[in-house]
Amino acid sequence: MQSPDLAQYLDQIQSYFSQQAELVGPELFGVDISRLDQLVLSQNSVQIHDLEKAVQNCQKCKLAESRNHVVFGAGNPNANLMLIGEAPGAEEDKQGLPFVGKAGQLLDKILIAIGFKRSEVYIANILKCRPPANRDPNPDEIEQCQSHLDQQIESIQPKIILALGRVAGQTLLKSETSLGQMRTQTYQYAGVPLLVTYHPAALLRNPQWKKPAWEDVQKLRHMYDSIVGDKPAWSPSQNKK
Ligand code: URA
Numbered sequence: 001m002q003s004p005d006l007a008q009y010l011d012q013i014q015s016y017f018s019q020q021a022e023l024v025g026p027e028l029f030g031v032d033i034s035r036l037d038q039l040v041l042s043q044n045s046v047q048i049h050d051l052e053k054a055v056q057n058c059q060k061c062k063l064a065e066s067r068n069h070v071v072f073g074a075g076n077p078n079a080n081l082m083l084i085g086e087a088p089g090a091e092e093d094k095q096g097l098p099f100v101g102k103a104g105q106l107l108d109k110i111l112i113a114i115g116f117k118r119s120e121v122y123i124a125n126i127l128k129c130r131p132p133a134n135r136d137p138n139p140d141e142i143e144q145c146q147s148h149l150d151q152q153i154e155s156i157q158p159k160i161i162l163a164l165g166r167v168a169g170q171t172l173l174k175s176e177t178s179l180g181q182m183r184t185q186t187y188q189y190a191g192v193p194l195l196v197t198y199h200p201a202a203l204l205r206n207p208q209w210k211k212p213a214w215e216d217v218q219k220l221r222h223m224y225d226s227i228v229g230d231k232p233a234w235s236p237s238q239n240k241k
Contacts, residue, residue, distance in 0.1 A: 047155040048077040051148070055128060060144040063129035069096030073124030073152055080228045081116065081220075082158035082192075083107070084149070086167040086199065087127035087137055098123045103201040107164075110200065110213070114221040122156050124149060126171050142171055153190050159227050161192050162220055165199025172196075183216055186223070193227065195220050 052072045058064060071088035074097050083099075091101035099107050108118055127137045127145050137145075153161070163169040169182040172189045173196075182196040197216035198209050 044155055044157070045077040048152065051151050051155060055148050058128065058148070061129075061141045063127065063131060063141060066132050067129040068093045070128050071096055071098050071125060071130070072128055072148075073122060074098055075118065075122035076120055077122065077156060079120060079122035079156055080159040081121045081224060082153065082156055082161045083121055083123045083164060084161060084168045084172065085123070085125045085164045087125050087134075088130040089134055089201075090130070093130035098125055099200075102204060103199070106200040106204060110217055113214075114217045122152075122158065124152050126168050137167060137171075146171075150190065153192065158192055160220070160224050161189055161194045162217075163194060163196040165202060168199070169196035183212070193223065195223070 055072050056070050058070060067088075069088075069092075071092045085099060085103075088098065089101050089103070092098055092104075098104070107123075111118055111121065126149060127141055128148055129145075131137055131141070161172075163172050163182075166179045166182075169179060170176060172194060173182065173187055175182075179196065179198065183198070185196075187194040187196070195216065197220075198206075198213045203210055203213055
């Protein structure tokens with residue numbers, strides 16, 4: 001069976017069980033209705049997998065000519081937290097994975113410091129292909145790539161988004177606001193709460209920004225806990241040895 005059929009199939013099974021649940025109550029054939037959640041979860045994985053397959057051949061902009069790999073995104077397809085960076089760099093282009101270079105190593109440390117494993121979150125970029133010599137993305141490249149990101153967000157359905165850096169923030173907000181301004185506000189993108197902070201590569205170049213970035217990610221963690229609320233509220237002292 002082709003995976004698009006599988007997604008439809010899961011949809012049909014899910015609505016069948018929903019109808020049955022309405023008719024016969026929360027338990028069906030001895031199965032707790034909470035199992036339905038698991039069907040929805042598998043559907044996210046199928047959708048994101050199908051989308052990735054489609055984007056692997058993308059020829060919508062000139063970056064297709066110079067890329068080694070499409071860097072679609074990686075992580076938990078059921079993530080509550082989604083991080084969005086700018087575009088793949090050299091190492092990401094080589095490996096086909098987001099944030100695997102020096103900036104990615106710092107990102108991993110930041111995530112750990114606020115109690116997240118990389119495997120828990122989903123990481124994507126505004127552009128799926130590397131701009132030559134890491135130049136800023138061009139507006140037409142951003143425009144062509146935006147639907148991939150929007151579909152990713154639609155599949156993953158994160159509860160909160162963190163934009164990493166000026167380009168990601170300005171693209172999602174369709175604004176020219178400075179990073180300094182953006183990081184002080186909470187926004188929404190596609191109905192999902194959105195915070196903006198420094199790009200890890202910028203933190204490597206400007207270590208004096210690490211303190212405000214730490215404040216941003218603590219705010220993110222607290223917001224995450226109040227929105228998702230699936231574990232006791234996190235506090236920075238939990239990471240002190
Ligand atoms: N910088 C980004 O914005 N994204 C990556 O994936 C790597 C570096």
